[in-house]
Amino acid sequence: xxxxxxSVTKPNGEELKLADLKGKVxxxxxxxxxxxxxxQYEALxxxxxxxxxxxxxxxxxxxxxxxxxxxxxxxxxxxxxQLHYNTKFAQMxxxxxxxxxxxxxxxxxxxxxxxAGFGEHKLSKLLAEMLSKEDKDWNKKPDIKWNxxxxxVNRDGVVVERFEPTADMKDxxxxxxxxx
Numbered sequence: 001x002x003x004x005x006x007s008v009t010k011p012n013g014e015e016l017k018l019a020d021l022k023g024k025v026x027x028x029x030x031x032x033x034x035x036x037x038x039x040q041y042e043a044l045x046x047x048x049x050x051x052x053x054x055x056x057x058x059x060x061x062x063x064x065x066x067x068x069x070x071x072x073x074x075x076x077x078x079x080x081x082q083l084h085y086n087t088k089f090a091q092m093x094x095x096x097x098x099x100x101x102x103x104x105x106x107x108x109x110x111x112x113x114x115x116a117g118f119g120e121h122k123l124s125k126l127l128a129e130m131l132s133k134e135d136k137d138w139n140k141k142p143d144i145k146w147n148x149x150x151x152x153v154n155r156d157g158v159v160v161e162r163f164e165p166t167a168d169m170k171d172x173x174x175x176x177x178x179x180x
């Protein structure tokens with residue numbers, strides 16, 4: 001199986017087949033509307049507007065698994081993103097990214113790029129402490145650790161990088177530009 005074998009569901013129930021995005025650079029991100037990282041929507045939208053015509057697709061998958069920071073219906077999540085960030089990139093149905101009900105796409109993504117640390121962000125230590133309270137081996141598992149984890153997929157469908165929410169958005173943008 002490869003990335004093009006998967007699809008995700010839009011809020012209206014239609015399927016977005018990733019095979020329809022062959023030849024595009026994809027950034028797949030699990031999002032939240034009430035998280036300290038939610039302002040990343042602004043940078044994501046700016047990148048989308050700047051690079052969409054050059055082949056960038058952003059796939060927004062809202063998720064309520066981390067601190068219940070995505071309450072509300074799919075319509076309410078969409079309304080929030082429109083009102084606060086005027087997002088134009090594809091937003092999917094709220095879904096799980098870990099556990100028994102995780103999207104098969106996320107099972108694949110995590111198998112391609114596991115967790116490699118939070119880096120030197122001001123919130124890295126706080127996230128590590130919080131996660132270690134729930135699972136002493138949290139950092140050895142490929143699971144998504146928090147909202148706004150991003151997977152970068154090149155034009156050939158290869159998952160080339162995983163960015164934790166603590167990753168520098170400018171560094172991520174530079175890597176996207178190289179793939180375009």
